[in-house]
Amino acid sequence: MLYKKWIVTIVLTVAAWAALGCEIDEGSxxxxxxxxxxxxxxxxxxxxxxxxxxxxxxxxxxxDDKDCWQFSPIVECCPNQKKGDEVCCEHALYYEECxxxxxxxxxxxxxxxxxxxxxxxxxxxxxxxxxxxxDEGTAVVDASCRYKSPExxxxxxxxxxxxxxxxxxxxxxxFCDEETEKCDVAQSIDFGEADEATTDxxxxxxxxxxxxxxxxxxxxxxxxxxxxxxxxxxxxxxxQDGKVVFDSHMCYMEMRNFDEEKVYEVGEDVGQLIIPPSYxxxxxxxxHVIEQPxxxxxxxxxxxxxxxxxxxxxxxxxxxxxxxDRTEYNETCEPWEDKKDDPTCRTNDPDEDGKPGYTNIxxxxxxxxxxxxxxxxxxxxxxxxxxxxxxxxxxxxxNLQYQLSGSVPSMVYDIEVKMHPDTNRxxxxxxxxxxxxxxxxxxxxxEAEGGWLSYTPFLEDIENP
Amino acid sequence: xxxxPGRAKLYVRLNLFLMVIxxxxxxxxxxxxxxxxxxxxxxxxxxxxxxFAYGSSYGVLASNPxxxxxxxxxxxxxxxxxxxxxxxSLMNKPANADVPITYYDTQVDDATSSMDRALPTVELRNKxxxxxxxxxxxxxxxxxxxxxxxxxxxxxxxxxxxxPDQAHITTYWPHEQEQYFSNQVHFTRFGEWSPMITxxxxxxxxxxxxxxxxxxASVEVSIRSTAVMGIYMPALQADDYSKSNMDMKMAASxxxxxxxxxxxxxxxxxxxxWKLWNYLKVDGEGQMLLWSYPATPLEVGDGKWVxxxxxxxxxxxxxxYEPMEASLALGFRFAEQWQVQAxxxxxxxxxxxxxxxxxxxxxxxxxxxxxxGEVLNIPSINGDDYKFSDTFDVNVGVSWQYLDWAQARLxxxxxxxxxxxxxxxxxxxxxxxWCIAAGHRxxxxxxxxxxxxxxGLQFWQMVKRTVHKDPAKIxxxxxxxxxxxxxxxxxxxxxxxxxxxxGFPGYSLEGWTMVGAFSAxxxx
Numbered sequence: 001m002l003y004k005k006w007i008v009t010i011v012l013t014v015a016a017w018a019a020l021g022c023e024i025d026e027g028s029x030x031x032x033x034x035x036x037x038x039x040x041x042x043x044x045x046x047x048x049x050x051x052x053x054x055x056x057x058x059x060x061x062x063x064d065d066k067d068c069w070q071f072s073p074i075v076e077c078c079p080n081q082k083k084g085d086e087v088c089c090e091h092a093l094y095y096e097e098c099x100x101x102x103x104x105x106x107x108x109x110x111x112x113x114x115x116x117x118x119x120x121x122x123x124x125x126x127x128x129x130x131x132x133x134x135d136e137g138t139a140v141v142d143a144s145c146r147y148k149s150p151e152x153x154x155x156x157x158x159x160x161x162x163x164x165x166x167x168x169x170x171x172x173x174x175f176c177d178e179e180t181e182k183c184d185v186a187q188s189i190d191f192g193e194a195d196e197a198t199t200d201x202x203x204x205x206x207x208x209x210x211x212x213x214x215x216x217x218x219x220x221x222x223x224x225x226x227x228x229x230x231x232x233x234x235x236x237x238x239x240q241d242g243k244v245v246f247d248s249h250m251c252y253m254e255m256r257n258f259d260e261e262k263v264y265e266v267g268e269d270v271g272q273l274i275i276p277p278s279y280x281x282x283x284x285x286x287x288h289v290i291e292q293p294x295x296x297x298x299x300x301x302x303x304x305x306x307x308x309x310x311x312x313x314x315x316x317x318x319x320x321x322x323x324x325d326r327t328e329y330n331e332t333c334e335p336w337e338d339k340k341d342d343p344t345c346r347t348n349d350p351d352e353d354g355k356p357g358y359t360n361i362x363x364x365x366x367x368x369x370x371x372x373x374x375x376x377x378x379x380x381x382x383x384x385x386x387x388x389x390x391x392x393x394x395x396x397x398x399n400l401q402y403q404l405s406g407s408v409p410s411m412v413y414d415i416e417v418k419m420h421p422d423t424n425r426x427x428x429x430x431x432x433x434x435x436x437x438x439x440x441x442x443x444x445x446x447e448a449e450g451g452w453l454s455y456t457p458f459l460e461d462i463e464n465p
Numbered sequence: 466x467x468x469x470p471g472r473a474k475l476y477v478r479l480n481l482f483l484m485v486i487x488x489x490x491x492x493x494x495x496x497x498x499x500x501x502x503x504x505x506x507x508x509x510x511x512x513x514x515x516x517f518a519y520g521s522s523y524g525v526l527a528s529n530p531x532x533x534x535x536x537x538x539x540x541x542x543x544x545x546x547x548x549x550x551x552x553x554s555l556m557n558k559p560a561n562a563d564v565p566i567t568y569y570d571t572q573v574d575d576a577t578s579s580m581d582r583a584l585p586t587v588e589l590r591n592k593x594x595x596x597x598x599x600x601x602x603x604x605x606x607x608x609x610x611x612x613x614x615x616x617x618x619x620x621x622x623x624x625x626x627x628x629p630d631q632a633h634i635t636t637y638w639p640h641e642q643e644q645y646f647s648n649q650v651h652f653t654r655f656g657e658w659s660p661m662i663t664x665x666x667x668x669x670x671x672x673x674x675x676x677x678x679x680x681x682a683s684v685e686v687s688i689r690s691t692a693v694m695g696i697y698m699p700a701l702q703a704d705d706y707s708k709s710n711m712d713m714k715m716a717a718s719x720x721x722x723x724x725x726x727x728x729x730x731x732x733x734x735x736x737x738x739w740k741l742w743n744y745l746k747v748d749g750e751g752q753m754l755l756w757s758y759p760a761t762p763l764e765v766g767d768g769k770w771v772x773x774x775x776x777x778x779x780x781x782x783x784x785x786y787e788p789m790e791a792s793l794a795l796g797f798r799f800a801e802q803w804q805v806q807a808x809x810x811x812x813x814x815x816x817x818x819x820x821x822x823x824x825x826x827x828x829x830x831x832x833x834x835x836x837x838g839e840v841l842n843i844p845s846i847n848g849d850d851y852k853f854s855d856t857f858d859v860n861v862g863v864s865w866q867y868l869d870w871a872q873a874r875l876x877x878x879x880x881x882x883x884x885x886x887x888x889x890x891x892x893x894x895x896x897x898x899w900c901i902a903a904g905h906r907x908x909x910x911x912x913x914x915x916x917x918x919x920x921g922l923q924f925w926q927m928v929k930r931t932v933h934k935d936p937a938k939i940x941x942x943x944x945x946x947x948x949x950x951x952x953x954x955x956x957x958x959x960x961x962x963x964x965x966x967x968g969f970p971g972y973s974l975e976g977w978t979m980v981g982a983f984s985a986x987x988x989x
Binding site for chain 2 (some may be wrong): 022023024025026027028029030032034035036037038045046047050053055057059060217305370
């Protein structure tokens with residue numbers, strides 16, 4: 001019995017020691033003041049995208065709707081019931097109404113779909129291709145055009161001579177005959193107060209490349225996407241009231257994705273949006289004005305007025321009216337087929353593909369699906385005269401864009417587009433051309449590797465001549 | 466053929482033996498989980514898993530298989546359960562330590578090219594929260610030892626199967642990357658076990674001429690698997706649609722246990738056991754094919770156009786790691802009634818591998834993040850500070866045969882934690898554990914057959930451990946250098962330390978576990 005007592009005593013003693021004798025405490029309590037947070041006394045101390053919280057540290061989680069507007073005007077601060085805290089969330093769901101919207105690849109009436117563009121079937125050649133702007137005018141005289149009266153042009157927010165736009169591909173001498181709706185040639189180019197093109201002044205015909213680099217956030221699976229759009233233009237510089245006016249007709253537009261390392265050719269990235277011809281053949285002729293033109297001398301600089309363009313929206317005041325967002329579009333324009341002509345619907349179809357606004361097409365992983373959007377953008381030219389035939393400079397621009405709908409719900413998302421922070425990626429170059437130059441001539445200069453009008457990521461990538 | 470009672474008994478024995486052997490062989494995997502701590506049968510549970518020098522049931526297959534030769538062959542069935550009540554309480558996190566949603570607006574690439582990016586805290590699937598482990602787990606087991614009429618020889622087998630599911634494996638990241646999943650801190654060694662069916666086979670032999678010595682060996686059978694998942698995504702935008710195929714290979718691997726027992730004196734026994742490490746190794750790989758333009762010769766570099774394929778080879782797991790062990794036991798008998806034994810077990814925890822097949826020191830040093838790309842301001846960590854320590858467990862058991870048909874048992878276990886101070890990135894939650902155990906055995910006969918039933922109980926306590934993090938060792942997941950994508954300026958709200966590491970700024974853990982077992986055995 002002695003053993004029993006001895007053993008039980010030892011076991012109980014060890015157990016009691018283990019139960020009571022130890023608690024492990026490691027490290028020292030974290031001191032919040034040592035964590036490096038930025039102290040503040042006012043919201044202004046925490047800009048951008050922040051506010052001064054009740055602990056007097058800068059924070060950027062949402063407290064109310066205003067804190068969410070930084071993401072998008074249609075986002076609000078709302079309770080997250082699952083997690084019991086506040087998160088930014090969308091006002092409403094947008095997708096349901098689009099689910100029934102079939103993908104419309106049919107063209108209206110007598111139009112034929114060629115390369116994403118609805119064209120007049122009668123204007124196609126025997127192989128079914130659209131009219132070429134080759135062969136020096138032979139195609140031009142017979143080329144079809146869609147005449148629009150100045151009133152119709154202004155309804156789109158375009159310039160009053162937009163009815164000639166189909167013919168400007170063939171040169172600034174051409175116009176669309178109202179009666180025949182065929183391109184015809186004028187006696188001379190209208191250079192305003194200047195009689196004719198010069199070789200040592202602004203007045204004349206220029207080929208141009210206008211490059212806008214943008215950063216878009218809100219794209220699924222990506223924090224943001226950098227894109228560059230370059231606009232190849234046939235530009236007329238004229239003199240009006242002592243001011244130099246650049247009218248830039250769009251020959252071609254292309255959009256590419258890029259990142260810090262690389263600009264991706266079309267089709268090279270996993271997925272991207274492309275700009276179909278129906279898009280860039282139906283945009284406004286840009287207008288930039290040098291109010292006080294400098295003497296045309298090497299090294300002189302100038303700055304133009306902004307050229308404002310609204311795409312895909314019918315506005316009373318194109319400069320100041322709010323662009324319709326998707327909420328408004330859903331409320332006033334859907335179903336699109338039924339309501340597109342309704343006066344309350346402020347969305348139109350300038351690219352004439354039967355879809356609201358302008359259509360971009362997603363290729364690669366985006367499965368050729370379409371997205372429909374509207375846009376208000378503006379840009380100005382901050383140029384320098386390089387020599388008699390070359391001008392270049394930066395292209396400050398602003399951009400507001402709403403995605404209205406898409407061929408599938410997954411192509412509809414809230415985006416915010418801003419000019420890329422690296423301003424040297426947004427630039428323009430002008431090259432003096434023959435007054436009879438066509439878009440084809442400009443495209444040839446654009447496609448020449450290392451040429452003044454070729455695309456390069458940065459303005460300074462091509463040395464001055 | 467005449468039916469003879471003796472032959473019927475032999476058939477029953479052989480059938481029982483074969484049944485258990487077949488069960489043991491058919492185990493898809495064999496891992497101990499909690500049984501490493503508790504013991505594998507009722508006898509082990511009631512004696513504090515101390516049967517290394519003296520033994521009386523087939524549970525010694527896991528402790529010291531040499532002991533099988535020391536007791537009468539028998540077969541039995543077990544019913545085991547345990548109930549946990551363990552918790553990890555997180556300390557309050559400073560509000561500014563959350564990763565703000567404006568992090569989405571930053572050009573993260575400026576600060577890190579790593580893919581291991583934090584999500585804004587409010588966007589995490591689960592909110593950071595305490596961990597409560599209050600499982601009630603039931604297991605059914607059985608075992609047999611048999612001599613085949615050979616003096617000193619035993620062949621044995623046993624299994625323990627959790628109910629209702631025979632396997633339930635859950636994995637966790639031990640650091641901030643758990644934010645994407647449970648967003649909790651989890652127990653490492655004790656408490657959050659993955660129930661898994663367990664099987665073991667072994668043999669022992671005590672040479673009659675040298676009866677004071679007995680040798681034994683047993684094996685646990687485990688599975689090594691390789692799984693390749695092929696995925697075809699027709700459209701990246703349609704992220705809820707894909708096609709997949711699985712290519713899985715499984716191969717058996719074994720964990721041997723070798724034991725020796727010596728009884729140089731009638732009242733003294735020495736046991737020595739060595740056991741190899743064990744874990745379930747899974748090599749995982751994902752292969753994805755995208756509907757997209759092929760990679761250009763410029764990208765590929767060998768003049769070919771190659772379809773866009775993505776391979777993700779790093780999905781390896783090391784599950785339910787158990788360290789290599791070596792045990793030395795000393796036992797004594799007193800006055801024919803008392804038996805005392807004490808065991809010291811060396812556990813080679815310093816070779817531990819995390820569930821995601823890293824060493825703790827690798828995980829602590831942000832090596833996975835560094836491997837993904839250049840990262841600014843990654844804390845400098847000495848990995849050796851976070852290496853697990855080898856430990857010595859102590860098990861003590863006492864039994865008292867106070868009647869011819871009744872035996873009482875007591876046991877005590879102390880297991881120091883191998884986990885060092887967790888003031889840095891990792892949150893391996895563990896602390897010292899101790900246990901008191903009690904058991905009882907009743908022997909009885911029916912007709913000419915001999916039976917015994919047993920009861921076993923354990924109470925485990927995890928010593929309270931409080932961990933405070935050192936902010937200098939925690940990576941700033943929303944780096945101050947990350948500038949706004951539009952404003953091209955840094956965001957004041959990102960200054961200072963932001964982290965979704967659920968263990969920041971600290972946590973404390975403690976709790977208890979109750980274990981109960983009942984068995985009924987038939988002696989051959």
